[in-house]
Amino acid sequence: MRREATGAYDVTVAGGETVRAFIPVPLPPSPDVDLREGLRRPFEAAVAALGRLDAVTELLPDAAFFVYGYVRKEAVLSSQIEGTQSSLSDLMLHEAGGASGVLLDDVVETSNYVAALYHGIRRLRDDDFPLSNRLMREVHAKLLASGRGATMMPGEFRRSQNWIGGSRPGNAAFVPPPPGHVEECMAALERFIHATDDDLPALIKAGLAHVQFETIHPFLDGNGRLGRLLITLMLCDAGLLREPLLYLSLYFKQQRDTYYRLLNEMRRTGDWEAWLRFFLEGVQHVAEAAVATARSASEIVAANRDRIAQEGRRAGSALRVHRALAERPVDRINGIAERTGLSAPTVAASLRLLEELGLVSEVTGRQRGKIFAYDSYLDVLREGTEEPPG
Template sequence: MPARTTGRYVPGSLAGSRYQAFIPDPLPPDPPLDLAMHDLLSRKERADQALGRLDGITLMLPDPELFLYQYVRKEALLSSQIEGTQSSLSDLLLFELDEAPGVPIDDVEEVSNYVAALNHGLKRLREDDFPLSLRLIREMHALLLHGGRGADKTPGEFRRGQVWVGGPSPALAQFVPPPPDALDATLAAFERFLHAPASDASPLIKAALAHVQFETIHPFSDGNGRLGRLLITLILCHEGVLREPSLYLSLYFKQRRSDYYDRLNAVRMRGDWEGWLGFFLDGVADTAQQAVETAQRLLALLARDRARIATLGARAGNVGLVFEQFARRVLLGVPQVQPHLALSAPTIRAAIRTLEEMGIVNELTGQRRHRVFAYRQYLDILSEGAQPL
């Protein structure tokens, strides 16, 4: 590995306790990355190919919004679980139907805010032609911490105090990010890197470097981990690698939390950018392949259940119409289905009863009124790996 420092330490004190805070050097790394190390070129090629397949299958889906609607919510859930929330995917979907889930409401609200932040960032980049910038990051942070536990952590504003990661105090912390008076210069350099032309670094490499730098700067009082993971997908969409936000690494990071934090610290302590890149590129390749396989399994499930419904004879028409609503949103009750179909409430209830008898949907709430049904196998496939830690 090339001899490389990635920043400098500055002394600080809090309540009489002294510590060392880390200020990262601007990106890109100096000396430059050595992609001949750790077989990085072939690992990058594998990641690029997997991303290409993922982007292609997204176009092949009969309704890409169907897949992305659910997939974005799974990512939001996983990213929030890394921070300690205890929601499940069905909890989030029930919350979005205004049904009270059986978990603390703050947990589900955090996950829902993540979805809102991602959607806002993509809309600004695409429809408003807004640059990927510190201002956009602040806007997304404001949505991420809207309500719930983060409402008192200055949403949308860079921190004005010292923060630390791990441990009861900065002196005993695993890592201490830059002091507040160093944030302006560090963030300005970070924004310049975000604005650098795509030709200066491949989008994958750019996203990998930017993620570590953002986590190292830790510019907010709360929500840095979730926003740093969001930034990966945002960069890949902004740079044109992905048409839709279909790649998410939170499951990979969740399953390898110890390795993930070790790799971040190795960059800060030893300048081991190459070790981090190998870990990141393998994650992109594995995650993209898993997403392709998930999409294929969901397509097969939809085709099988549509074929089963087609055998119902005279009932097939109404049952099929109601089924397609479940294919779009997975969790629904009669009030959510009715606005989308020219069918009466009793007809919709009869169709749902048929789907329930076929084992396609099942009731979740156990209530006699305001009942909510789930497209069970679809939800099970999507929920794999998304159980709370």
């Protein structure tokens, strides 16, 4: 279906240059999105894959451990898209109090992403707070609480013109709405998110809202990360997922050219269906991959547990240490001792056994303040995160 352009251009001045800034019309699209023929099958496949992913949290014995690791995997991927070099190992080492081999700001930005996601989920789930512009500003404040973004108005909508691509406004690939239109555009997006009279499924609304948020680009920095977080928050808020386990960052990273092409074409022609087909295929692909990763992680934990159990009298404490590392795959001896209730010498002895079995390794090379990593478990989570952003 072809539509008229999905917004209007406003001639404005930015950085001393005259530019055409795009102001999107409010959602939902008009005429309505056609969920029949071209989108019916990808929509049904995506919903089914989401259902299987949601069931993982009930079926896996160590689902809470997996959520801990998978959230951090997404933080790494989403931050890599924005240019950071932090890896999953760097993030977990940082959280354990170690020094990683990359710039501290890169690791801090990735750690902020974890805090921002957990803040949003806690507000929705525990505080019964609505998914609103206020909540998005709160999440944004967490996202840019420290590191390079701390000077970019954390938690506040921008009051100056920004642009996407190019070295200056005049050669930008896209110029979002002028700052004077940001509040009204975001108010319209909030109304759309909460509307119940548009008959749009929550998954479709999440795909539409993501594009609208990216088009408005309401903050000076962090828009890409928050725009991807918005998808997860909407799906959790709608009850499609009990845990925040669906992340499209790796898919968007791998399909970057297609992603940006479809966004630009949609703004020009109103072809929401082409974008939604791409989005739904991504949801299906990512959900299925997450289920496979969850099962692999669970199988590795179970196999390692069985291996430790064969060690006779040494197995008791080692199993408790192993469980603590499945919960937090990189940690200090003292941290493991606190979480298991074991003494530090007992934890150290158990870690030596796990090292002998080839299950963990010490990652600092120091004699004091040693930090251990659960290697085989981390290997499952690392897939897709160790490549530099392309």
